[in-house]
Amino acid sequence: MATLALATWATNLTFTNLTTPVIDAAVKSVYNWAGCAIGGFAQDAPQIALNTSVDLGFGGPPTSSILGLNGSTSAGLRLGYGSRNADGAFADAQLAAFVNGIASHVDDYDDTHLATVIHPTGVVASALLAIVEAESRNRTISGADFLTAFVAGVEAELKLGLSVYPEHYDVGWHITSTTGSIGAAVAVGKILGLDVDHLRHAIGIASTQVIGMQAFFGSMTKSFHIGRATQGGMLAALLARNGYTSSLTALEDQYGWLHVVSTRENASANFAELGKTWEIESNTFKPYPCGIVMHPIIDGCIQLRTQALSDGKDVNSVKSIDLRVNPEVLVLTGQTDPQTGLAGKFSIFHAAAVGLLYGEATPAQFTDQVVQNETVVSMRKLVNVTTDDSVSEDQAHVSIVFDDGSTLEKYVEHAIGSLENPLTVEELKTKFMDQVSRQIGSARAEKAYSAFTNIGNMTDVGKLRTLF
């Protein structure tokens, strides 16, 4: 009775059940998400999604924040930003959830649970903030309640992910969104105070919306997965609250989620471990805005560039770049000739080239312009990749050969941002400030940082958006 077990656990979870490391991981996850959602709004994907929706639907009570929205855009003006929404809340909950979900993932800069390759926070937090802001018209919801519901949703999607990974991922599903809609339903259902049976129905309505395949990596549709799963999970909880019926055994039914979307024989959910081991403690944060399996290569190339410069060598005199990586790296990021910034985020060739040429990999290295830059294109053509099962996904071997025949080599044992080599609190702040300042200026970015890092102590999360 997996569905019952999950609904019962989530319904009973209280803030006092959360350990200090869990709360710490949750807060980091939330502010890393907020930075991604604000900074990512600069991309086309969330803005097209917003404009499309404002034109044709999605314009209910303007209760909820679109985090990165700048009031001077045409959609912002049509939503009445700055007039009826002076407090910064300017879209209905469905639309805010959709757009924040897209924006938080579009840069491929969000968090990663490495054991499942799920990026857990985008779907859950985007749904939760939108609904908390909408609910705050009628009641106050504390930061403790917000974090409790958030952890419930994240643990739900991650335990579910563990139940079907890697088979489910290997067949081609985008596991972040396929599990995410269920996580969002659990989180929203919990904040709405659903009882166990209503939450089971919510899980059912969420689970029958299976969003996302890997064919869309490198296009705007990748982040659409997150936006749509966010919205679908939230809608599921809202419908269930109003008595919409579903299966009470949606996850374990012969024709339900576990069996239909997983190719694992006799798949069953790992819910006995809920609340005993906390998956959120294993959440990690990306230093580079691109597919995570490219990160060790970027580390290696940046280090080799530094070494080359200190040796008095010119990286423009490199004649070949040889990478040895885990086989999955080529499966996911094998695009040899990307044409857009989004496609560049899934090209190991591009990753190596910008690491060597720029010595960094920030959003600026994944624009259409840089991806199409002639020097970058030439450098990409020098990259050769071999795969090796003995190299894990957070490891890489990089060697470069210069025109004069000299070589430099680097072995990266654990990429920056991995569990063994995590971003520090200072690095997380730098990342947040970089993303958010670009979009809303550094003064507001500082306020936003304070607001999101302090979320656990708030008495009314509905007011969060007024703080920055």
Added chain:
Amino acid sequence: MATLALATWATNLTFTNLTTPVIDAAVKSVYNWAGCAIGGFAQDAPQIALNTSVDLGFGGPPTSSILGLNGSTSAGLRLGYGSRNADGAFADAQLAAFVNGIASHVDDYDDTHLATVIHPTGVVASALLAIVEAESRNRTISGADFLTAFVAGVEAELKLGLSVYPEHYDVGWHITSTTGSIGAAVAVGKILGLDVDHLRHAIGIASTQVIGMQAFFGSMTKSFHIGRATQGGMLAALLARNGYTSSLTALEDQYGWLHVVSTRENASANFAELGKTWEIESNTFKPYPCGIVMHPIIDGCIQLRTQALSDGKDVNSVKSIDLRVNPEVLVLTGQTDPQTGLAGKFSIFHAAAVGLLYGEATPAQFTDQVVQNETVVSMRKLVNVTTDDSVSEDQAHVSIVFDDGSTLEKYVEHAIGSLENPLTVEELKTKFMDQVSRQIGSARAEKAYSAFTNIGNMTDVGKLRTLF
């Protein structure tokens, strides 16, 4: 290049390509859908969906009809029915598409393409009418253009269904909605005038939203599948029009639709036959509002009741009812003890009981009240089912034994509503009038029948809703 082939065919299709039988089948499909959507609105599912959405999101420009909405409901009042929407258009396109999609399927009374078990019209027509009404603010769209786009969408989903049936269905997907979002995207994309590449992106965004599993049959979530797929396909076309990018090879990509959702080895799309054979010509219409595999049993039981009565026998003196059916019948409709009207639609036991007791199977026999009625419950307990591979899905053997030991038997070779035994135009009208009169009265039902049967001749389909 399946995605390219589909997009190219759909883009090039014109009304002059449609043969008379195709147009005839399309018009029947549309008015049968309209009857279902108006009549089905009486159910809880579409009304909860509407109320939930009005409360939290979905309230953009009120351009589009919710077909069965009665202005005196609270949601109708909140949407401003009767004041700002005196012409009968009263929700934004997203919401109208969602609710009409649910309403058109909730009674399990819609159409069926028997070769794939797809109910093809609900998703495509619900999306199309909503978007045509929204577009009609700016331009007129003729009935010929409406039907051309409709046929494009229906052929897309049905050819796709043939490409993956039965494996895709057997694993547990609800094939109507999993193919339907793609059909809706094709239809809406065509009416929006997308070029081939934009339509390929639309197909991509639609195909990554895989909605619906069989675990939810017998609950409101079954019709949610249709509403959400309707909306997802429409949103896909709207996003693509605005430049949202996706995969250009979404269907055939190694990690795209055909391979991820089908367990068929080397699945490929049957698109070479597009425009050569027309699947819509094989569309059929249901005489009974329930799972189609139960229809031959209902036929048989109704006939046996008639025979019993003419023989002077009392059906209340039946002591056992023996059914011999195709094995799939028990897989899909094996609920022995349903508790709700929606669950009764998937209980072969209930179907046999009401056929014998009432001599008919209309929406009135699938209410919660009738499903829980003691006499019906007792009769259900007398039903024994055996399965037989040699009996096809539109066939059934029924035999009843009376208390006095006498028996009656019936073999149904082709159920009413099957390809070999289709509903006549008169029967379709009777069905439409029955469904629609219950919801909006017989005078408006007559006008609605005229409006929908004449849709092919309209110069401005945006005005259709003003005709009744």
